[in-house]
Amino acid sequence: MANLWSGRFEKGMDKIVEEFNASIRFDKRLYDCDIDGSIAHIIMLCEEGIATEEEKNKIIETLNEIKKEIESGKIEFSVHDEDIHMAVEGILIQRLGDIGKKLHTARSRNDQVAVDTRLYVKKEIGLIIDNLKYMEHVLLEKAEKYHDEIMIGFTHMQHAQPVTIGFHLMAYFQMFKRDIERFMDSLVRTDYCPLGSCALAGTTIPINRHRTAEILGFNNVTENAMDSVSDRDYVLELMSASSICMMHISRFAEEFVYWNSQEFGYISIDDSFCTGSSIMPQKKNPDMAELLRGKVGRVYGNLFQLMTVMKGTPLAYNKDFQEDKEGLFDTIDTLKNSLLIFAKMIEKTEFETENIKKQLNKGFLNATDIAEHFVKMKIPFREAHEIVGKMVKYCEVNQKDFIDLTDEELNSIDNRLSKSTFPDLSMEGCINGRVSFGGTAPSEVKRQIGVGKAWLDEI
Numbered sequence: 001m002a003n004l005w006s007g008r009f010e011k012g013m014d015k016i017v018e019e020f021n022a023s024i025r026f027d028k029r030l031y032d033c034d035i036d037g038s039i040a041h042i043i044m045l046c047e048e049g050i051a052t053e054e055e056k057n058k059i060i061e062t063l064n065e066i067k068k069e070i071e072s073g074k075i076e077f078s079v080h081d082e083d084i085h086m087a088v089e090g091i092l093i094q095r096l097g098d099i100g101k102k103l104h105t106a107r108s109r110n111d112q113v114a115v116d117t118r119l120y121v122k123k124e125i126g127l128i129i130d131n132l133k134y135m136e137h138v139l140l141e142k143a144e145k146y147h148d149e150i151m152i153g154f155t156h157m158q159h160a161q162p163v164t165i166g167f168h169l170m171a172y173f174q175m176f177k178r179d180i181e182r183f184m185d186s187l188v189r190t191d192y193c194p195l196g197s198c199a200l201a202g203t204t205i206p207i208n209r210h211r212t213a214e215i216l217g218f219n220n221v222t223e224n225a226m227d228s229v230s231d232r233d234y235v236l237e238l239m240s241a242s243s244i245c246m247m248h249i250s251r252f253a254e255e256f257v258y259w260n261s262q263e264f265g266y267i268s269i270d271d272s273f274c275t276g277s278s279i280m281p282q283k284k285n286p287d288m289a290e291l292l293r294g295k296v297g298r299v300y301g302n303l304f305q306l307m308t309v310m311k312g313t314p315l316a317y318n319k320d321f322q323e324d325k326e327g328l329f330d331t332i333d334t335l336k337n338s339l340l341i342f343a344k345m346i347e348k349t350e351f352e353t354e355n356i357k358k359q360l361n362k363g364f365l366n367a368t369d370i371a372e373h374f375v376k377m378k379i380p381f382r383e384a385h386e387i388v389g390k391m392v393k394y395c396e397v398n399q400k401d402f403i404d405l406t407d408e409e410l411n412s413i414d415n416r417l418s419k420s421t422f423p424d425l426s427m428e429g430c431i432n433g434r435v436s437f438g439g440t441a442p443s444e445v446k447r448q449i450g451v452g453k454a455w456l457d458e459i
């Protein structure tokens with residue numbers, strides 16, 4: 001069968017050209033968006049007196065039939081179908097003859113692919129947000145459970161100050177919260193209907209673009225037909241937001257990898273998320289965490305692939321734009337799966353709190369607390385910092401801890417020091433004291449969890 005556009009051609013496409021040109025292999029997943037777009041289009045054409053009631057009804061009925069048959073696997077596509085738009089329209093014409101040929105009135109594949117992709121991106125943003133919300137629920141639950149359990153807080157991967165496990169988890173809650181907000185924000189700009197822009201310049205046929213937008217559930221109509229068929233910003237926005245979100249996943253996954261190591265022993269990842277070694281019988285490897293850490297690569301890659309494709313393309317539509325889809329689909333699949341798998345893994349992870357506690361006495365985690373105590377004694381902070389630095393050095397040389405120091409030893413460092421005035425330097429004391437807004441005190445962590453919960457319930 002000849003292609004739907006073959007009127008001005010004398011010969012058919014070369015076989016390998018046909019393969020190279022076709023996008024049906026991957027864009028078939030847009031079938032439902034494509035059919036929804038066509039149904040809205042024919043309803044509008046009928047309302048405006050451009051198609052008859054009978055034509056509309058026959059077209060809608062047949063499109064719904066086609067949709068069902070695609071879903072049940074009854075329809076098999078071939079490269080000869082070129083893309084999902086041609087495939088669906090081709091079947092429609094096969095079944096309805098001349099009536100089917102009316103559907104493409106006042107429409108081009110250029111606005112058709114744009115509306116399909118926007119509908120798809122809108123739907124998928126909703127699903128990504130659902131998975132992010134699940135992740136947030138899991139984090140809130142774990143943070144609550146461990147809101148007062150102490151662990152080491154690091155900077156430069158060196159022991160810094162004690163924090164609570166709940167506090168550390170709530171840091172990730174904030175990152176994923178911003179991710180949700182970013183996706184919601186990108187939805188605002190995606191929610192514009194381009195259908196009716198036609199090839200690039202609009203149409204002489206008296207269509208009603210606002211009506212099609214309304215039927216399809218769009219909030220707005222794109223303003224300029226040329227921009228409408230050339231714009232892929234909304235795909236890039238989804239890819240950018242996904243890249244940032246995958247970067248968060250990658251950082252968190254890395255923490256799971258080292259927390260799970262023999263050296264740390266903070267967690268023991270559930271067997272169902274680990275794999276063994278083909279040679280070393282004792283091994284239990286955190287493969288899922290490593291894969292989650294690595295998956296970010298393809299998501300960044302997809303973003304840069306499309307940025308590069310779009311760069312330098314003149315107005316209006318160019319076939320280059322067909323290259324937007326595989327990366328878009330891969331990004332969406334990767335992100336949704338990563339969020340789901342990670343959330344489930346976190347749900348099944350418990351912290352080895354006893355083991356963590358054993359590591360707290362290394363690294364003078366309470367040094368800042370002593371410096372802040374000196375500040376309360378009216379010693380300027382820079383001087384206090386210097387004094388505690390000397391105490392650390394003395395302790396290291398003499399293999400002592402702060403609490404082992406006698407008043408005599410303290411006085412040899414600075415004559416204003418006396419052990420009796422020291423605050424509670426236990427890890428609990430350090431944690432409980434950090435009640436500043438956003439601090440790690442359990443009461444503060446509880447407040448953060450409360451605010452987080454209220455936000456999650458509201459969105």
Ligand code: ARG
Nearest residue numbers: 023083109110113319321322
């Ligand atoms: N498969 C094409 C794409 O994804 C559809 C639009 C083709 N339009 C055209 N005039 N060749 O971009």
